[in-house]
Amino acid sequence: xxxxxxxxxxxxxxxxxxxxxxxxxxxxxxxxxxxxxxxxxxxxxxxxxxxxxxxxxxxxxxx
Numbered sequence: 001x002x003x004x005x006x007x008x009x010x011x012x013x014x015x016x017x018x019x020x021x022x023x024x025x026x027x028x029x030x031x032x033x034x035x036x037x038x039x040x041x042x043x044x045x046x047x048x049x050x051x052x053x054x055x056x057x058x059x060x061x062x063x
Contacts, residue, residue, distance in 0.1 A: 002046045004033055011037060026052075 007025035015021035021037035025044075032052040035044040047055060
């Protein structure tokens with residue numbers, strides 16, 4: 001399990017006004033973490049910075 005102590009979370013600019021939000025922490029060395037803002041103590045997905053960039057590219061181009 002990855003230690004996310006010290007993570008600084010920010011909400012996605014694409015979050016909905018109904019509270020369906022994704023939060024991202026990119027301040028930890030060598031990783032980017034993503035979680036559901038409604039379950040802040042629940043699981044988080046963890047990416048390498050390159051993996052996160054690839055994920056973002058894919059989601060922007062997926063139809």
